[in-house]
Amino acid sequence: MWRTTVFYDGSCPLCTAEIDHYRRRDRRGALEFVDVSKPTERLPEGVDRAALMARFHALAPDGRLRSGARAFVTVWAQLPGWRFLAHVAGLPGVLALLEGLYRLFLPVRPLLARVVRLSRGRVA
Template identity: 50%
Template sequence: MPMKETPVTVFYDGACPVCSREIAFYRGRAGAEALCWVDVSREAPAGLDRAAALARLHARLPDGRLVSGAAAFAEIWRRVPGFRRLGRLVAWGPVAPLAEAGYRAFLRLRRLWR
């Protein structure tokens, strides 16, 4: 009998109105049940500094690695049908730094929405 793969755990700030709406969108998609969603504004993140977890999106991969920002979105998208190509594109070497720069720009704007 094959072993079940550990799900990707997504750590997000549910107190952020923009973040919570976006995560709700992904959670409502088929395939999202394969991800474990943790709202760090409500519960302490296991193995992750709470302040860091609130500051940006994080994802713990099945192998235990922790990724954040655009890389975390890429991991979500790679697992949600309809977004898999986008996830592969954002994770691709030449595009990844540009995606991360866009994510950092979003973080600066996010402060205005709180």
């Protein structure tokens, strides 16, 4: 079985919490998780670590590397309880809306990650 490979920033507590949620939902083992903050992790050919840490990426079973909202939808399609949202994302205009929202989130991600770290008693 071909799996979807999920590339995430393990140094980001928000990202790690989301990935932990996906891990719990992945009952079929359809997802493989790669923490790109670890320098020893293998990366997809032609993509640098900084790009993978800056945006969410997933390598789909068809071999296509997807980022942003498309990557999330690729992951959601594999998870019970999330497949419906993946189908909704296929409706006209929804993926573009999700990508726009994701782009609005990206600049505030470092601030939110810092708040999460502080709330857990760890200063970054």
